[in-house]
Amino acid sequence: GGIITQTPKFLIGQEGQKLTLKCQQNFNHDTMYWYRQDSGKGLRLIYYSITENDLQKGDLSEGYDASREKKSSFSLTVTSAQKNEMAVFLCASSSTGGAPYEQYFGPGTRLTVL
Amino acid sequence: AQKVTQTQTSISVVEKTTVTMDCVYETRDSSYFLFWYKQTASGEIVFLIRQDSYKKENATVGHYSLNFQKPKSSIGLIITATQIEDSAVYFCAMRGNNNNAPRFGAGTKLSVKP
Numbered sequence: 652g653g654i655i656t657q658t659p660k661f662l663i664g665q666e667g668q669k670l671t672l673k674c675q676q677n678f679n680h681d682t683m684y685w686y687r688q689d690s691g692k693g694l695r696l697i698y699y700s701i702t703e704n705d706l707q708k709g710d711l712s713e714g715y716d717a718s719r720e721k722k723s724s725f726s727l728t729v730t731s732a733q734k735n736e737m738a739v740f741l742c743a744s745s746s747t748g749g750a751p752y753e754q755y756f757g758p759g760t761r762l763t764v765l
Numbered sequence: 766a767q768k769v770t771q772t773q774t775s776i777s778v779v780e781k782t783t784v785t786m787d788c789v790y791e792t793r794d795s796s797y798f799l800f801w802y803k804q805t806a807s808g809e810i811v812f813l814i815r816q817d818s819y820k821k822e823n824a825t826v827g828h829y830s831l832n833f834q835k836p837k838s839s840i841g842l843i844i845t846a847t848q849i850e851d852s853a854v855y856f857c858a859m860r861g862n863n864n865n866a867p868r869f870g871a872g873t874k875l876s877v878k879p
Binding site for chain 1: 811865866867
């Protein structure tokens with residue numbers, strides 16, 4: 652088994668601030684993902700990475716940067732936090748060797764912008 | 766572009782009955798993979814079951830099964846003998862064979878009552 656850890660659990664920022672969210676996995680998975688979930692909504696893909704130093708834009712990449720320096724970690728940066736923004740950011744990982752297997756999700760980082 | 770649609774916002778059933786949740790998808794990939802996930806009230810997201818597009822038989826895991834209707838681009842989730850703890854939000858997701866990033870539907874909230 653393995654686990655995905657996201658830090659911080661709660662993040663409070665100010666409008667215009669640059670904020671970084673971190674994700675670590677010990678599944679030894681190749682691919683990692685960042686999704687955004689607004690209250691009562693589905694998951695929207697922000698960025699994903701199929702191997703270290705690879706980055707692929709998702710449907711919601713504008714306003715975000717990502718970084719994958721190691722296989723086990725994937726960071727997401729909100730480049731300029733928007734006032735009254737509230738969302739949960741979910742990190743996930745999956746194996747891509749052979750069949751595309753299911754994703755494993757972290758507990759999320761809950762962002763509030765004042 | 767890939768798209769996943771879940772039109773049922775919420776469903777309420779009495780425990781021990783059977784429930785079906787709908788999902789339709791759009792893709793241009795000839796081969797693709799369909800997933801169902803469960804998000805509990807705590808926010809935790811867990812994988813439930815997967816259907817590979819090239820397989821004709823419907824996947825079954827425990828009391829979860831799928832109704833895969835490829836000509837209709839439909840993948841329904843069937844939960845038999847529902848339990849109170851099945852109350853959660855259920856997400857349908859799809860990944861094309863040429864794309865490493867699954868897209869998700871908006872989710873269906875299931876309430877199982879005694």
